[in-house]
Every structure is written in C-alpha cells, then in structure tokens.
Amino acid sequence: MTLNSEWWKGGLIYQIYPRSYMDSNGDGIGDLPGITAKLDHIASLGVDAVWLSPFFTSPMKDFGYDVADYCDVDPMFGTLEDFKIMLARAHELGLKVIIDQVISHSSDQHPWFQESRKDRTNPKADWYVWADPAPDGSLPNNWVSIFGGPAWQWDGRRRQYYLHNFLTEQPDLNFHNPEVRKATLDALRFWLDLGVDGFRLDVVNFYYHSKGLESNPPSAPLDSRNPGVNADNPYTYQIHQYDISQPENLAFLEELRALLDEYPGSTTVGEIGDADPVGRMREYTSNQRLHMAYSFDLLHAEHSTDHIRNVIAKMEAGIEDGWPCWALSNHDVPRVATRWGAEEDPQKYPLAAMALLLTMRGSVCIYQGEELGLPEADVPYERLQDPYGLNFWPEFKGRDGCRTPMVWSNQPQGGFSTTEPWLPVNETHLAYAVSEQEKSADSTLNRTRKLIQWRQQQPALVKGDLELLPDTGDIITFVRTHEQQSILVAINLTGKAQEIELTAPIKRVLEEPGFESTLQDGRLTLPPYQVFFGELA
Structure with missing residues (x-):
C-alpha cells in the first residue's frame, strides 16, 4: 500500500453497487464475498480505490440508503467478517476502500427513530426533525421530498410531523442536536478503526435544516430552468433556501475532518446537489473540511461541447483551493454510454468519454461496467424496484436501468448469479461481458485498462x-x-x-x-x- 497520504488527490475510484456486482451464494443478490472474488478484475484496471455503495443493515426501502444499523452488515450481503476479508484482500492488491455513509437520514426502523417517535420526552425525542402542525392541522411548511410529495409525515403517537427529504421511511436526523453529531461520528470511527480508507458522504449538504422552518421560495418558471432539471418532479419548483445547505453544516464538516485527520491517508468525497454546485464545492472542500466533492454538472443529459467546456471553466474559476471529483456515471443516473452516446458509435464513444473523464483536473469516479462501455438497460415496468421510478413512471423510469447486474460472461444471468437476479440482466449486455472483451486487445475493456494505466504514469494528468x-x-x-x-x-x-x-x-x-x-x-x-x-x- 502506498504511503502517500494524498493518494486521493488525482486518484481513480471504482464504484461498486454491491447488490449488482457479483452473487456468491445464488440468491440473485450481489454480496461481499462476490466483491472479494472480483477484486482482481478491479486491480487489473489500475485504479487506486474502490467505493462501495451501502451494505449496512437495512429494510431496503431505498436499497441500503435507509440504514437501520450503521455498524453492521445486512445479512443479504454477508457478515462483518466477510467485510473484513474483503478489506484485507483489497489492501493486499493495493486498493484503498471507501464506503458510503448515509447520515443525513436513517431508516424508520433504526432504534434511534423507534425511540424518538414514542413520545416527546424520551432521551432521543430530539434526535430527528419533528414539528408541530399548523393550527389547522396542515403541514409545518411547504418543503417537498425529492421522491415526490410533501417532505413531512404525520406521526399519531407524537401528534407531530417528521421531516423526510426522501422516502417517508427515511426520517431526517437532527444535526442541531450535539448527541446526533457525536453518534454519527462514532459510527464513522467504527469503520475507520476496522481499516477503511475513507467515506463517500451521501447528500452531504442535507445534514442541517433551518431551525425556523421557513417555507422555501418558488424557483424560476419551468421554461427557464437549467438543462437536466426534472420538470416532472415538484422538488424542482422551489429554491431550497431553508431545507438544505445551511451554514451550520460547515462547522460539522470541520469536526468530521478532525476525525479523519486522526487516521492518516483517509479521505472523504461529498455528494452535493445544490443550485450553486461549484460554490458549494469550494466552500465544502476548503479550510480543512472535506477532501473532495462532486456535483451533478456532468451527470445530466446535456453534453454539448460548449456545455462541457463551460462546466470545466466554471470549476477552474470557482473551486480555488478546493478539489473536485468527477463522474460521468453512477448508481443514480442513466449510464453515460446511453445518456450522452445513444446516437453515437457504441464502441468508440465510451472510450472518448472515458478519456475526457480521466484527463480533467481532479479525482475520478468510474462506475462499475463503465470500463465495458455498458449502455443503460431497459427494465420493464413489472420488474422495476426503484421507488423513485415507480413514483414517476412513465415520464421518469427511475434508476434501475443503471443498476442491473454486472456481466462477467456471455452465459445465463451474465455470470452474475446462478438464479434469476433481483434486476434482470439485459440481453444486449451479454456481448459486453468481461469474458468476451478479454479476448480482444481492441475491446473497450482492454483499451480502457491501457488508457487508465497510461494516465497513472503521467504526473500532469494526475496532479x-x-x-x-x-x-x-x-x-x-x-x-x-x-x-x-x-x-x-x-x-x-x-x-x-x-x-x-x-x-x-x-x-x-x-x-x-x-x-x-x-x-x-x-x-x-x-x-x-x-x-x-x-x-x-
């Protein structure tokens, strides 16, 4: 393992969506032993680290982004011992391990919330965001959920509403409470003590809300909004002035950074969704806060040359001493081979897009299957799993199309599983399988591998x-x-x-x-x- 404490600066991070990477026990769901079995493939690419999406104990209403125990592994993915084995093997191969942390909200099945909702006087009564109804019984304010509908859910036991920026089963933690901040940092310390090398912080600007619970002002008219805005989602109808990106978050990020500094070589990358992404990234990655952050500027459909050039120019002009992390695909958006390249050459376009990703200034996240040039899968309605897609079908089909299983061989179920997987393997993906591409030096996989390894030898492209x-x-x-x-x-x-x-x-x-x-x-x-x-x- 490298002793370079700033390995992350210009580093390449390979994102794994555990449910869909490799199924080791034949239940149709990817797991930690499956990841361990495929770490050699990742190491062969020449990347610096892996990032695992959530594998924690969860009722899986949002597929792990609703955590019921921050310090244990959900049985569907294996055990804590399986995680330790995976971590040790990754380190043997020279790979750092970054894990997701979803601390803006928990599952409603988390013991913290189960206690909090009992009454207004229990020890955890103030651990979540509770608010009295308006005098007529209506909602506390106009805040809306990203998944559709109000961001408030009535609870009859407390006779109050609780805040949920996502599903009703994902209540928001109250970061104004110092006990909450300590508990979340303790959870991070648990994983650092096990040897993880850092965290990807989900919706890192959502931790705090305005104590005044003021209603958000309306946003610009639909026809004047930025490209990539989902006009079908009422969340885009507001300027999110009071429910996210609050100034108190900065002090907490400094607390978090102080914790990471106790573990030399560890790092953080924050996910930021904000109306001013570059400004927020600069703010969040300077002054001993996050190490790096990424936005959705290149994760929308817009991809004209002028747009890409403008995104880079804005980042260079605005990031100052902060540090960006770039991605063209992830588990939340259609794959770049389709989102940008649907009308382009399916063999050549993904390589050109990868070259762009690998040469911009900053760190890089490569999503599983991106090294194969995988296109977006078409998942029929009856097989949809994503609650986001189910809520907005058919105008928005959700995120299942980028979450279908990794294809390892041109065999039934793509070599991912011996049984029907949780999401269907797209038949068109079989020709892209690792086993097929390994046969040709000119394949997307082998050319991507060569490009990555060459890039890693060029100081100018890394730093x-x-x-x-x-x-x-x-x-x-x-x-x-x-x-x-x-x-x-x-x-x-x-x-x-x-x-x-x-x-x-x-x-x-x-x-x-x-x-x-x-x-x-x-x-x-x-x-x-x-x-x-x-x-x-």
Whole structure:
C-alpha cells in the first residue's frame, strides 16, 4: 500500500453497487464475498480505490440508503467478517476502500427513530426533525421530498410531523442536536478503526435544516430552468433556501475532518446537489473540511461541447483551493454510454468519454461496467424496484436501468448469479461481458485498462493544473501541467472529423493509449470519437 497520504488527490475510484456486482451464494443478490472474488478484475484496471455503495443493515426501502444499523452488515450481503476479508484482500492488491455513509437520514426502523417517535420526552425525542402542525392541522411548511410529495409525515403517537427529504421511511436526523453529531461520528470511527480508507458522504449538504422552518421560495418558471432539471418532479419548483445547505453544516464538516485527520491517508468525497454546485464545492472542500466533492454538472443529459467546456471553466474559476471529483456515471443516473452516446458509435464513444473523464483536473469516479462501455438497460415496468421510478413512471423510469447486474460472461444471468437476479440482466449486455472483451486487445475493456494505466504514469494528468484553450470549435482542448511535464489534450466527442490549428509546439505525440489523429504543420485532425495527447516543448 502506498504511503502517500494524498493518494486521493488525482486518484481513480471504482464504484461498486454491491447488490449488482457479483452473487456468491445464488440468491440473485450481489454480496461481499462476490466483491472479494472480483477484486482482481478491479486491480487489473489500475485504479487506486474502490467505493462501495451501502451494505449496512437495512429494510431496503431505498436499497441500503435507509440504514437501520450503521455498524453492521445486512445479512443479504454477508457478515462483518466477510467485510473484513474483503478489506484485507483489497489492501493486499493495493486498493484503498471507501464506503458510503448515509447520515443525513436513517431508516424508520433504526432504534434511534423507534425511540424518538414514542413520545416527546424520551432521551432521543430530539434526535430527528419533528414539528408541530399548523393550527389547522396542515403541514409545518411547504418543503417537498425529492421522491415526490410533501417532505413531512404525520406521526399519531407524537401528534407531530417528521421531516423526510426522501422516502417517508427515511426520517431526517437532527444535526442541531450535539448527541446526533457525536453518534454519527462514532459510527464513522467504527469503520475507520476496522481499516477503511475513507467515506463517500451521501447528500452531504442535507445534514442541517433551518431551525425556523421557513417555507422555501418558488424557483424560476419551468421554461427557464437549467438543462437536466426534472420538470416532472415538484422538488424542482422551489429554491431550497431553508431545507438544505445551511451554514451550520460547515462547522460539522470541520469536526468530521478532525476525525479523519486522526487516521492518516483517509479521505472523504461529498455528494452535493445544490443550485450553486461549484460554490458549494469550494466552500465544502476548503479550510480543512472535506477532501473532495462532486456535483451533478456532468451527470445530466446535456453534453454539448460548449456545455462541457463551460462546466470545466466554471470549476477552474470557482473551486480555488478546493478539489473536485468527477463522474460521468453512477448508481443514480442513466449510464453515460446511453445518456450522452445513444446516437453515437457504441464502441468508440465510451472510450472518448472515458478519456475526457480521466484527463480533467481532479479525482475520478468510474462506475462499475463503465470500463465495458455498458449502455443503460431497459427494465420493464413489472420488474422495476426503484421507488423513485415507480413514483414517476412513465415520464421518469427511475434508476434501475443503471443498476442491473454486472456481466462477467456471455452465459445465463451474465455470470452474475446462478438464479434469476433481483434486476434482470439485459440481453444486449451479454456481448459486453468481461469474458468476451478479454479476448480482444481492441475491446473497450482492454483499451480502457491501457488508457487508465497510461494516465497513472503521467504526473500532469494526475496532479497537474488545467488551462482551457479558447476557440477550438467542437474539440475540447486543454493543457495539463505539473512541474516539468505539459500535456495538450484534445478530445473529439462528435461523430464528425474535426480540425484545429495548434499554436503551441509539440515535442512529441503520446501514442500509448492508441487513439488516432493526424498532426501536420501545426494542424491537428481528429477523426470521430478520437483523442490526441501531445507533450509540449
């Protein structure tokens, strides 16, 4: 294992969705022993770390993002001993292990909530966000849930409403209470003591609410909202001024960072959903708070060259001494091969998108199957599991399409399981299976592996500064510089050949990743979905 305490800075993190990675016991659900069995595949990619989505004790109303015990493993995934075995094997392979922490809310089955809801005087009465009804019995304010409907649920025992930003079964913890803060930090310490290397913090800007419970103001009209906004969801009808991103959160993040500092080499990456994502990322990753954070700026459908260039420019201008972490796919959004590349070449486009992901300044999250170029799966309504999709069907089909099982072989159930899995294996995915792609040096998997390993050897791409070049048309062009190395990166994500004039002298063309391009007399020609790397003189 590396002794570099800042391994995460420019690090590559491979995200595992445990339910869908590998089923070791034939019950149709992925588990920790299954992950352990496939760690060699991940290590072969050349990444630095794995991130595991929740595997904690849970009634699974939101598939683990409703935690009933923060310090134990749900039996469907195995045991705490299975986790320790997985952790030890990952470390043997040189992989760090980051685990999800969902502490803004718990399951309504958590013992904390079960005690809190008994009455208004019990020791945990103030551990969750409770509010009296309005004089006419109506809701305390206008806050709405991301999953649809009001963010308040009536509880007859306390004769109060409780806050839930997600499902009614996911009550929000009250971070204004110091006992809650201590309890959540104690849970993190439990996993750090076991040897985990850090945490991905779910909805990290949702921890605090305004004590005044003021109603949120309305947002802009539908036709003037940003691309990617889900107009079918009433959550987007408000400016979330009082229910999230409260200033008190900053002091808690400093407490959290102080805990991580007791464990050298550990790290945090926060998920931020906010109207000002760059500003919030800067705020949350500076002054000894989070190590890094990511937003949804590149997880929407919009992907024009201008949009991508603007996202990078805004990040570079606004992040200051903070640190971004980029992702193009994850367990919450359609896979990038479909979301961006549905009308593009299914073999070449995912590689060009991967090249973009791996060359921007910051750390990187690669979602399981992204190394295969997997497209989004089409899950029929009768097989849907995601409550988000069930609530908004058919306009929004939910998140099941990116959560279908990993395909390991061109066999029944994709080699994932010996029985029918919890979500169906998409038949079109079988041709993308690991076993099939291992046979060809030109496959998406093997070219991604080669690109990752080459990238890891380029200091400028791992830790360098970034300067966007202007006026390069439909080619995304920037220079990465670190100490004595400067690399020009030019990416063509379109289906048409593109040309630009290069004013900077190229010392040599870096051909290791195997992309095609032509550089002659300072004129660069990029065929469709191709990338150019050149070392500047």
